[in-house]
Amino acid sequence: MTAPLTPPPPPHEPSSQDAWPPPGGYARVGAVPPVSPYGQDGPGMKTELREAALITLAVALSGALLGVLWEWLTPKVPLVGDVVNGGWVVYLKDTEGEQAVGADGTFTLLALGFGAVSAAAVFLWRRRGGVPLVVALAVGGLLGSLLAWRFGLWLGPGSDVIARARAAGEGVTFSAPLKLGAKGALLAWSLAALVVHLGLTALFGPRDPDPFAPAVPKDGYGAPLK
Numbered sequence: 065m066t067a068p069l070t071p072p073p074p075p076h077e078p079s080s081q082d083a084w085p086p087p088g089g090y091a092r093v094g095a096v097p098p099v100s101p102y103g104q105d106g107p108g109m110k111t112e113l114r115e116a117a118l119i120t121l122a123v124a125l126s127g128a129l130l131g132v133l134w135e136w137l138t139p140k141v142p143l144v145g146d147v148v149n150g151g152w153v154v155y156l157k158d159t160e161g162e163q164a165v166g167a168d169g170t171f172t173l174l175a176l177g178f179g180a181v182s183a184a185a186v187f188l189w190r191r192r193g194g195v196p197l198v199v200a201l202a203v204g205g206l207l208g209s210l211l212a213w214r215f216g217l218w219l220g221p222g223s224d225v226i227a228r229a230r231a232a233g234e235g236v237t238f239s240a241p242l243k244l245g246a247k248g249a250l251l252a253w254s255l256a257a258l259v260v261h262l263g264l265t266a267l268f269g270p271r272d273p274d275p276f277a278p279a280v281p282k283d284g285y286g287a288p289l290k
Contacts, residue, residue: 125208205257220286
């Protein structure tokens with residue numbers, strides 16, 4: 065008599081407790097990215113807009129300092145008043161002088177310097193780029209230039225040269241009012257700020273992780289395999 069054939073035991077089904085690999089067992093590819101203090105997508109649109117508004121206001125208000133420096137450093141244009149046929153006329157004392165173009169050059173150089181300083185300050189405060197920060201620098205620089213222009217004119221000599229010639233007297237030299245002939249100088253601040261901020265961000269800003277970089281194999285506990 066022969067014994068009945070015993071069927072083979074069913075294959076072992078892995079349970080949920082066997083899902084975790086033992087130490088030094090299966091390798092896991094990839095690593096958990098570091099958590100940013102602002103989260104994965106940056107500080108958030110509301111925070112960025114709030115920071116951009118503060119930057120715009122601060123940069124625009126600093127235009128008052130630019131106006132003071134512009135009025136102080138600009139070469140003065142000498143004028144002379146004279147009486148001709150019973151009426152006052154005003155003319156340049158030095159017709160070959162270059163003081164008239166000095167106002168435009170001084171304003172442009174100062175605006176370029178203010179743009180570079182404001183961009184560096186914003187980058188040191190927030191070491192990253194972003195559209196809101198760039199727009200804030202551009203808008204703030206333009207508003208600051210407008211404020212500096214009007215504030216410098218207000219600080220400078222009055223625009224009524226006939227009245228000032230009468231007050232000074234016939235043949236007495238007095239300074240001409242400030243004048244910004246090249247209105248394109250109002251854009252110098254914004255352009256300098258954008259260029260400097262872009263350069264600083266490209267050189268020293270945070271780098272995005274390379275999605276095509278080879279991943280380091282890790283064990284079940286996250287330690288790199290040797």
